[in-house]
Amino acid sequence: MSEYVQSIRDRIGNDFLLLPGVTAVVRDGERFLLARHAHSGLWSLIGGGVEPGEELAAALAREVLEETGAEVRVGGIIGAYGGEPMMVEYPNGDRVGYVSIAYECDLLTPAAPDMDELLELGWFERDAIAGLPRRHWIDRVIGDAG
Structure with missing residues (x-):
């Protein structure tokens, strides 16, 4: 959690809290990089x-570096997302709603999970993503990514 x-x-x-x-x-x-989060176990x-x-x-770029150790090139905007699908209750009881801007990104260096926020990383094709325990809002983002 940031100081702010x-x-x-x-x-x-x-x-x-809306953030x-x-x-x-x-x-x-055709593969997308996903992360399995420690607080929820979801991809x-x-x-x-x-x-x-x-x-x-x-x-x-900072978030990707903190969570994976990888540097990225941030490209164009895919879309903006919010609402009920972006609401989270953390194990400590904190309730948050995110309004997030999704960007295309290219990995410049190898990625590995930080083992604090992220438990593992994986590359998945669209069809395989549908079978994962996941945050369902990512389906819309991946669909919008074309």
């Missing part, structure tokens, strides 16, 4: 929160 979010949590506790986010759509041909795309004053592309 922690400062808000110190005042509001576990109450619902800006960014999402990386990393492809290798999703890689991403996270935007800090105050941070440019969106810089936030995405």
Whole structure:
């Protein structure tokens, strides 16, 4: 949790918080890079929160680096996502809703899970993604990625 979010949590506790986010759509041909998250055990795309004053592309590059150790080239915007599918309740009771901008990204260096936020990474074709325990909002993002 960032210092910024922690400062808000110190005042509001576990109450619902709406946060800006960014999402990386990393492809290798017809395969997409997904991460299995430690807090939920579900597969999703890689991403996270935007800090105050941070440019969106810089936030995405930072999040991918923190979670996978990989550097990325951030490309074009795929879409903007929010609403009920983007709401999460964390194990500590914190409730969050994300509004996230998804970007096409190219891996520049190898990726490996940080084993803190992410348990594993995997490359999956669209058909295989449908059978994974996952955050279902990623279906829309992957569909929009073409």
